[in-house]
Amino acid sequence: MKNIIKSCIFILATALVSQTYADDEMTGYSNGGVESLRGSTELYEVSDPAMMKNHQADRKPYEPQFVFQPPLIPHQVRNYEVDSKVNKCLSCHSFKNARDSGAPRISVTHFESREGLALADVSPRRYFCLQCHVPQVDADPLVENDFEKVESLQ
Ligand code: HEC
Numbered sequence: 340m341k342n343i344i345k346s347c348i349f350i351l352a353t354a355l356v357s358q359t360y361a362d363d364e365m366t367g368y369s370n371g372g373v374e375s376l377r378g379s380t381e382l383y384e385v386s387d388p389a390m391m392k393n394h395q396a397d398r399k400p401y402e403p404q405f406v407f408q409p410p411l412i413p414h415q416v417r418n419y420e421v422d423s424k425v426n427k428c429l430s431c432h433s434f435k436n437a438r439d440s441g442a443p444r445i446s447v448t449h450f451e452s453r454e455g456l457a458l459a460d461v462s463p464r465r466y467f468c469l470q471c472h473v474p475q476v477d478a479d480p481l482v483e484n485d486f487e488k489v490e491s492l493q
């Protein structure tokens with residue numbers, strides 16, 4: 340009988356503790372009602388992944404929309420590896436390889452260090468190309484806007 344009572348108390352205590360923990364989850368880490376383009380997701384939840392865009396086969400580059408825009412990538416980049424040892428993009432776009440590959444060379448801004456010094460090779464801050472350049476896709480704007488190109492590009 341004593342054992343049964345002990346077990347009951349134990350189960351009750353565990354239930355209380357986990358209830359408090361669950362309450363903490365609900366209030367302590369709330370996103371405060373902030374909603375993103377993917378809807379409202381609490382901080383402890385995993386949001387639904389964005390839909391994959393339909394990547395097109397190689398096609399003409401889209402026109403740039405503003406000065407110093409990183410140009411969009413007009414070709415497929417699937418399985419193009421970029422890590423600390425290899426950079427597939429540079430095998431075509433580096434100064435050395437561009438002539439043979441026929442790809443446009445990276446511009447000299449890609450050699451500048453954060454302090455504005457010209458380096459002898461691609462600057463670490465321009466090494467991970469896909470940080471700034473993304474493949475172009477036919478996609479609706481994420482939010483409605485009336486953006487217009489700067490005059491110099493019209
Ligand atoms: C096999 C060679 C090759 C590889 C590898 C390659 N590219 Fe390209 N890339 C090209 C060629 C050729 C063009 C020009 C296509 C055109 O203008 O129609 C181009 C165009 C571009 C442009 C547009 C440049 C502009 O001025 O409009 C960007 C940006 C670009 N590539 C980025 C990348 C990135 C980032 C990677 C790696 C993920 C990569 N490329 C890998 C050959 C390559």
Ligand code: HEC
Nearest residue numbers: 407408409428432443444445446448464465466467468471
């Ligand atoms: C930090 C952002 C950033 C990163 C990282 C970056 N780029 Fe760029 N890239 C730009 C911008 C901005 C431009 C357009 C203005 C300029 O030339 O600086 C550009 C221009 C280009 C162009 C067109 C050059 C021209 O003369 O028209 C090519 C090709 C290119 N990048 C390829 C690459 C490749 C390949 C990598 C990776 C090794 C890379 N970029 C990494 C921002 C970036």
